[in-house]
Each structure stands twice: as C-alpha cells, then as structure tokens.
Amino acid sequence: MAEVSRKQLANAIRFLSMDAVQAANSGHPGMPMGMADIAEVLWNDYMKHNPANPDWADRDRFVVSNGHGSMLLYSLLHLTGYDLPMEELKNFRQWGSKTPGHPENGVTPGVETTTGPLGQGLANAVGMAIAEKELANEFNRDGHTIVDHNTYVFVGDGCLMEGVSHEACSLAGTLGLGKLVVFYDDNGISIDGEIEDWFTDDTLKRFEGYEWQTMAIDGHNPDAVAKAIEQAKAEPNKPTLIACKTTIGYGSPNKAGSEETHGAALGDDEVAATRQALGWEAAPFEVPEDIAGGWDARKAGQAAEEDWQARFEAYRKDYPELASELERRMKQTVPADFEQKMDALIADWRAKEASDATRKHSGKMLNTIAEQVPEVLGGSADLAPSNNTKWENAPIITPAREQKGVHGRYLHYGVREFGMAAIMNGISLHRGYRPYGGTFLIFSDYMRNGIRMSALTHQPVTYVFTHDSIGLGEDGPTHQPIEQLPSLRAIPGVHVFRPADAVETAVGWKLALSSGDHPYALVLTRQKTGALDHTDETVANIARGGYVLSEAEGGSPEGVLLASGSEVDLALNAQAELAKQGKKVRVVSMPCWELFDAQDEAYKQSVLPDSVSKRVAVEAAETMGWERYVGRDGKAVGIHRFGESAPGGTLFEKFGFVPEAVVNAYNELG
Numbered sequence: 001m002a003e004v005s006r007k008q009l010a011n012a013i014r015f016l017s018m019d020a021v022q023a024a025n026s027g028h029p030g031m032p033m034g035m036a037d038i039a040e041v042l043w044n045d046y047m048k049h050n051p052a053n054p055d056w057a058d059r060d061r062f063v064v065s066n067g068h069g070s071m072l073l074y075s076l077l078h079l080t081g082y083d084l085p086m087e088e089l090k091n092f093r094q095w096g097s098k099t100p101g102h103p104e105n106g107v108t109p110g111v112e113t114t115t116g117p118l119g120q121g122l123a124n125a126v127g128m129a130i131a132e133k134e135l136a137n138e139f140n141r142d143g144h145t146i147v148d149h150n151t152y153v154f155v156g157d158g159c160l161m162e163g164v165s166h167e168a169c170s171l172a173g174t175l176g177l178g179k180l181v182v183f184y185d186d187n188g189i190s191i192d193g194e195i196e197d198w199f200t201d202d203t204l205k206r207f208e209g210y211e212w213q214t215m216a217i218d219g220h221n222p223d224a225v226a227k228a229i230e231q232a233k234a235e236p237n238k239p240t241l242i243a244c245k246t247t248i249g250y251g252s253p254n255k256a257g258s259e260e261t262h263g264a265a266l267g268d269d270e271v272a273a274t275r276q277a278l279g280w281e282a283a284p285f286e287v288p289e290d291i292a293g294g295w296d297a298r299k300a301g302q303a304a305e306e307d308w309q310a311r312f313e314a315y316r317k318d319y320p321e322l323a324s325e326l327e328r329r330m331k332q333t334v335p336a337d338f339e340q341k342m343d344a345l346i347a348d349w350r351a352k353e354a355s356d357a358t359r360k361h362s363g364k365m366l367n368t369i370a371e372q373v374p375e376v377l378g379g380s381a382d383l384a385p386s387n388n389t390k391w392e393n394a395p396i397i398t399p400a401r402e403q404k405g406v407h408g409r410y411l412h413y414g415v416r417e418f419g420m421a422a423i424m425n426g427i428s429l430h431r432g433y434r435p436y437g438g439t440f441l442i443f444s445d446y447m448r449n450g451i452r453m454s455a456l457t458h459q460p461v462t463y464v465f466t467h468d469s470i471g472l473g474e475d476g477p478t479h480q481p482i483e484q485l486p487s488l489r490a491i492p493g494v495h496v497f498r499p500a501d502a503v504e505t506a507v508g509w510k511l512a513l514s515s516g517d518h519p520y521a522l523v524l525t526r527q528k529t530g531a532l533d534h535t536d537e538t539v540a541n542i543a544r545g546g547y548v549l550s551e552a553e554g555g556s557p558e559g560v561l562l563a564s565g566s567e568v569d570l571a572l573n574a575q576a577e578l579a580k581q582g583k584k585v586r587v588v589s590m591p592c593w594e595l596f597d598a599q600d601e602a603y604k605q606s607v608l609p610d611s612v613s614k615r616v617a618v619e620a621a622e623t624m625g626w627e628r629y630v631g632r633d634g635k636a637v638g639i640h641r642f643g644e645s646a647p648g649g650t651l652f653e654k655f656g657f658v659p660e661a662v663v664n665a666y667n668e669l670g
Contacts, residue, residue: 004294006222009044010036011278012079012287012295014251017071018274019284020092020099022265027093027101030248030261031069034219035154035185038244041225042183043076043297046233048149050301051081054110057330058308060149061112061128061430065121066156066185067102068263074099077110079287079295084109086285105429105457113429114457117449119162120422122182125153126168127426127435129180129239130411134377134397135432137407139326144315146308146326150233153182157195160184160203164450167419172239173210176399180239181232185219187248193259207241219244237399251278329375330431332460334514341372342510349502350539353531358565359466359524361502363388365509370394370409373513377433379411380464381420387438387466409433417443421450421463428459434513436462440472441481441523444488454519455493462512463521468498469620470655471527471566476645486624488521489593497592498523500568501532504591507542511595523565527648530569532589545595546607550575552584559614559666562588562629567618567657574618574662585666586612590629616666620657635665 017032048060064073071092078084084098091097098108102116112128115121129151136147159165172180184203188195204214213235217224225244232240249261253273266274275281282288287295316323328335335341345368349361370376370391384390390410397408413420417439424435444451444465454461470480488496497512497520499505505524512520532538532549541547550572551557559578563571571587578585588607590596596604608615608629615634617626623638630636639655652658 004290006037006040008291009294010040011251011280012291013039013072013075014278015275015280015282016075016078016089016285016287018266018271020071020074020089022268022271023090023284024093025265027071027265028068028263029071029266030189031066031156031185032072032075033250033252033261034187034246034248035069035072035183035244036250037220037222038154038183038225038246039072039076041222042152042229043080044295045226046229047152048304049297050305051077051110051298052302053305054082056305056308057326057431058147058149061125061151063112063115063121063125063128063151063153064103065115065125065153065159066118067115067121069154070099070101070103072154073103073111074108077108079292080297081301082110090285113426114453117453118156118158119160119164120450120453122153122155122159123164123168123419123422124426124429125151125180125182126172126177127423127428128430129172129177130175130397130423131427131430131432132179133175133177134407134409135326139322141315141319144311144318146312146315150179150181153180154185155182156185157187157190157199160201161199164418164422167416168423169207169212170210171414171416171419171423173207173212174399175397176211176237177239178236181229182239182241184241184243185246186243187246189248189257189259189262191259191262204241204243211238213238213240214243215240216243216245219246220250253277325374326432329433332431332434332516335373338373338514342506346503346506346510346539349506350534353502355528355531356502357525357528358499358501358505359386359388359526361505362464362509362522362524365506366391369509369513373434375433376436376513377409377411377427378436378438379413379420380438381413381417381443382415383439384412386440387464389436389438389464413437417446418450421447421454424461425450425454425457425459428461429457434460434462436464436512438464438466440467440479441465441484442467442479444484444521448487451488451494451519451521452491455491458493458517459519460512460515460517461519463519464524465521466524467526468523468565469525470639470643470651471525471620471648473526473648473651474645477642480643481621482639482642483622485523485619485621489625493518494521495519495592495594496521496523498564499591500563500565500589501529503532503534503539504542504589507539508591511543525566527566529566530572532568542591543595544599544603545592545597546588546590548586548607549589550587552586553579554584557584557586557612559583559585559616559669560588560608560612561585561662561666562590562615562617562626564590564619567620570657570659570662571618573659574666577659577663578666593625614666614669616662616669618657618662620652633669635669637662637665
C-alpha cells in the first residue's frame with residue numbers, strides 16, 4: 001500500500017468505468033467516479049470475500065442498489081480477481097456479455113442481486129441481513145461462530161426517494177440489524193439536475209427516526225471512510241447509514257458535479273482531459289501492474305475462506321447434524337424426505353377433505369409444513385389472521401437486542417407490501433431460508449415490481465395471495481381483484497397457482513417449496529370451495545397445471561368447461577345441468593397455466609384435444625389470456641368491470657357466476 005496511493009487505486013475504478021461507458025457510448029460514469037474512494041477502502045480493507053468462490057457461505061454481501069453505476073461493481077470484481085476478464089469490461093452493455101447495463105445476479109460472478117429499479121437493492125440487503133441474523137441465531141454455538149458476516153450497500157439519492165426504501169429501512173431499524181451498513185452517495189445530483197428543488201429531506205434525521213446509527217463524512221477522504229466503517233462495525237444493535245459527501249463524476253475537469261456525468265458517456269475529449277487531470281497515463285482498459293497488484297484479493301480471500309473452513313470442520317465435529325443441515329440449506333435443496341411427507345399430507349387431505357376456503361386449507365397445511373421444512377420463513381403484511389400465514393407457535397423474529405440467541409421464523413412485515421417482496425428476495429438470495437409472504441391479491445399491485453424481480457433473479461419466493469376475487473365481499477371494489485390474475489400471469493417465470501380445493505392447495509405448496517428457480521403465487525379464496533372427488537390420477541395430474549377432473553358421461557366429450565379456484569365448483573354444476581340436456585361435457589381444472597404450458601404436446605392434447613373446439617372457460621376475473629385455451633370459437637365467462645360492496649355470494653349471483661350463465665354460454669356456441 002505504501003508504493004501505490006489509495007487515490008491511484010481508486011482511479012483504477014474511475015478509468016475502467018469511464019472507458020467502458022465510452023466504448024459502449026452508453027451508461028453512467030458519474031457514480032463510479034464519485035464512489036470510487038469509498039469502494040476502495042471498503043474492498044481493500046474490510047470486505048470478507050474470496051474471488052475464487054463467489055458462493056462462499058460466510059462472505060460479506062455487497063449490494064449496489066444504485067445499479068446504474070454497475071461499472072463500479074464490474075471494476076471491483078475484475079480488479080480483485082473474480083472471473084470477469086478485461087474483455088468483458090470492453091463488452092459492457094453488449095449482447096451476451098457478463099457486464100449488462102445493470103447488475104444481474106446469475107450473469108456476473110460476484111453479483112449478489114439484480115439491481116436497477118432504485119431502492120430495491122437496499123431492500124434486498126435488508127433481507128440478506130435478516131437471513132444472516134437468523135442463521136447466526138439458529139446455527140452458531142458457544143465457541144463456534146460460523147455465521148458472521150456483514151451486508152454492505154451503496155445507495156444514491158434515487159434509492160432514498162423511492163418509497164420502498166422507507167418500508168425496508170423502517171423495518172431494519174426496528175429489527176436492529178447491526179451488520180447492515182449503508183453508504184449513501186450524497187452528491188446532490190440526479191438525471192434531472194440538482195435535487196434541491198425536489199429532494200430536501202434531512203436524511204440523517206429520517207434514519208435516526210428509524211433507529212439507525214448515522215454519520216456524515218467526506219466520501220473522498222479514505223481515513224474518514226475507514227473510521228466510519230469501524231464505528232458501524234462496533235454497533236451491534238443498529239444498522240448504520242454513512243452519508244458520504246461526494247462529487248459525481250469526480251476528476252472530470254469540465255463535467256464533475258454535473259448531471260452531464262450521470263447517464264451518458266463523457267466523450268473522448270473529456271475522458272482525455274480527465275486522464276490528464278488525475279495523472280492517469282495508462283491506455284484505455286489498461287491498469288498499471290503495480291496498481292493491479294494492489295487490488296488483487298485472491299490470496300487473502302483464499303486464506304480467509306480456508307480459515308473459516310477449518311473452523312467449520314471443528315463445528316462439524318461437535319455438531320455434525322447442524323453442519324449438514326446448514327450445508328443443505330445453503331444449497332437450497334429440500335429435506336431428503338420432503339416429497340414423501342408432502343405426499344402423505346396430500347393423501348391425508350384427500351381422505352378428510354371438507355368444503356372450506358382455500359386460504360384456510362393453506363393455513364392448516366402450514367402447521368405441518370413448518371415442522372417438515374425448517375427453512376420455511378414466513379410473514380404477512382399485517383394480515384396474518386386473514387391470510388392464515390402464521391402457523392401455531394411460530395417463533396417471531398424480533399429485534400436483535402431482544403432475541404438473545406433464539407432464532408425466529410415468522411416476520412411481521414407491517415403494512416409494507418412492496419418492502420415485503422423485496423426483502424423476501426434478499427432473504428432468498430442470501431440462501432438458508434425459503435421465504436413466503438402474504439397479503440390480499442389486490443395488493444399484489446403494490447409489490448408488482450418486487451414480484452417481477454423474484455422472477456428475473458430466479459428466486460423460489462412464495463407469495464400467498466388471499467381474497468382472490470369479488471368473493472371477498474363486503475370490503476368492496478377497492479379490495480376486490482379483477483385484473484390481477486392475468487397481470488401476474490403476464491410476468492415471465494412466475495407460476496400463478498389458483499387451487500380449487502384442499503388437495504390442490506397442498507400440491508401448490510409442495511410445488512412452491514420444491515421450486516429451485518422461480519417464484520410461486522398461491523392465489524387463495526375467502527369464499528368456500530367444494531371438496532372435489534379426486535382419484536389417484538387426478539391428484540398426480542394437479543402438478544401438471546391442468547387436468548381432467550370430471551369426464552363426460554357416456555363417452556368422448558363434445559365440449560370442455562375449464563376453470564380455476566372456486567369456479568371449478570361452478571363448472572361441475574354446469575356440467576351436471578348440461579348432462580341433463582344430453583350433452584357430454586368434460587371439466588378441466590386449470591390451477592396453473594404455466595405448468596400446463598410446460599407439458600408435452602401429447603398430454604396437452606389428452607386434456608384439451610384439438611378435435612373438441614366447443615370450450616367455455618369460467619374465472620371470476622378479467623378473462624384476458626383464456627383465449628389460448630378456448631380458441632377463437634370458444635368463450636370465457638369472467639368479469640370486466642369493478643365489483644361492488646355486498647356479501648360474496650350475492651356478488652357471484654349478481655355478476656353471473658352461476659351455473660345457468662355457464663350453461664347458456666356453452667349452448668350459445670351452437
């Protein structure tokens with residue numbers, strides 16, 4: 001460190017970032033140039049990580065919530081020795097590169113989460129810190145501290161303007177997440193210019209009100225950065241916000257401190273001028289050998305992991321079952337006997353099934369699931385009694401200062417739907433727990449981008465959405481979802497599962513908890529559903545997303561009725577009425593379109609043969625999307641307006657969700 005100054009090390013970030021943005025003629029050079037000094041101190045003196053193993057369980061997590069500054073992260077990963085060669089930096093923002101415009105988990109080694117939608121990375125980090133806290137409480141033992149790492153976050157003004165930051169940071173303060181350290185890039189600039197006309201919050205007081213430790217420093221002073229990190233690490237019961245006063249585009253002679261550096265390349269002339277101003281003589285995409293050597297973290301990272309591994313082996317000797325359990329859970333694999341136990345649960349429900357709301361079936365199942373799958377970590381956005389998301393005697397996640405080594409598995413999120421989604425993504429990305437969270441289906445709109453990010457990051461997060469339709473009843477149209485089902489189905493990778501009875505609900509939970517790479521949305525009723533007459537075959541086929549529940553009497557069907565959720569009962573009643581008219585109609589339950597679409601063509605034809613074009617779908621929602629199953633000649637019975645305030649049964653009748661309406665729709669097909 002004596003031969004190479006900190007400023008020279010930080011300049012490596014600045015020039016790699018400038019050069020990559022200039023080569024792409026696209027990107028955001030200002031943030032990497034402004035936060036380079038902070039990143040240099042953090043990564044060279046404090047970050048615990050091993051470039052050779054980005055998945056090391058006890059590594060520190062680093063999140064760039066202001067993800068437009070992705071070149072800062074890519075520069076750090078390249079310089080410290082991750083598998084991110086210079087050619088990838090040269091291909092910044094190009095097709096097939098490992099350096100996309102915003103950081104993407106699973107694309108670039110060392111990227112902990114996908115960021116870009118501002119504020120969500122910060123909320124993800126809150127989830128990561130929660131996971132670390134609970135895993136430490138669950139697995140650490142006297143003399144064996146094997147879960148012990150920090151979560152560091154870079155945020156900008158935009159992250160703190162977004163409402164999700166209020167939701168997540170308020171909860172982080174309440175929970176006393178002392179290992180969460182946030183660096184705020186306090187540069188006073190956003191894309192539109194100087195923020196003093198639209199963002200004048202006293203940020204430090206705001207976070208003090210959240211019960212955070214706060215401090216303000218010069219973000220270009222390495223000694224001040226180091227002192228702030230030491231102070232943050234010394235506070236065990238409060239997360240820390242370090243407001244770092246910086247200059248966006250630091251070093252640019254003509255554009256530093258201006259929005260001109262925020263979201264566009266500096267231009268060849270300004271890059272050259274910046275090289276001269278900062279004394280950087282290396283050519284584009286070149287880092288002098290002595291500076292590169294000052295960054296290389298491979299040897300130190302390997303030593304840190306080897307030290308931890310030795311301690312973990314000592315832990316394994318004293319606590320072999322705990323060690324094996326932690327390893328399994330960090331790999332996100334279900335318990336060895338999971339499938340057998342879930343199948344037994346499904347068989348039990350099939351034997352004793354009764355008519356009830358699927359939200360209640362779900363709640364009862366959680367009592368068993370929580371025992372069988374210890375990594376299940378649940379919560380609700382202040383609707384636990386309505387969502388039925390809290391199992392009996394669920395241990396509550398409480399502030400760190402109150403927990404005293406007892407780990408929790410149920411989190412009261414409060415009325416923070418969006419924050420809940422983003423926090424669950426962080427918990428899942430950290431590994432060790434399988435999170436689920438509940439709210440009413442209508443409020444999925446509040447959390448939609450978080451759900452989208454679950455899918456984009458391939459996280460097996462389970463969303464428990466209850467009160468699924470006008471069947472909600474008296475709360476009226478503000479709470480009655482109409483367009484939410486097709487809206488969720490439109491998100492690539494989200495498996496929307498709307499069960500019709502207890503058995504389908506149990507299968508939905510089994511699928512959600514065994515998912516490795518995509519989120520599930522379990523869409524559950526307030527209104528009662530019937531007890532379906534299942535066979536071994538129908539139970540097996542639920543997991544295919546769509547199946548023949550009731551065959552036409554007397555031979556091959558001439559038509560098909562399709563439905564999901566509580567409307568499956570309606571389709572069965574309509575089938576009986578049509579049978580009285582001498583019409584042979586099959587009923588198909590469609591709990592999950594995404595699973596059905598993934599089946600082979602032979603199976604899909606066995607359920608919906610091309611030879612049977614007379615089809616009617618019924619679902620108490622906007623019908624968009626059903627045309628793919630009923631075809632141009634079929635019909636979909638649904639709802640195309642907002643609901644009303646009245647008992648659910650009355651609303652179903654008034655809006656035409658009665659057997660006669662389905663029969664009439666079928667007969668109108670000719």
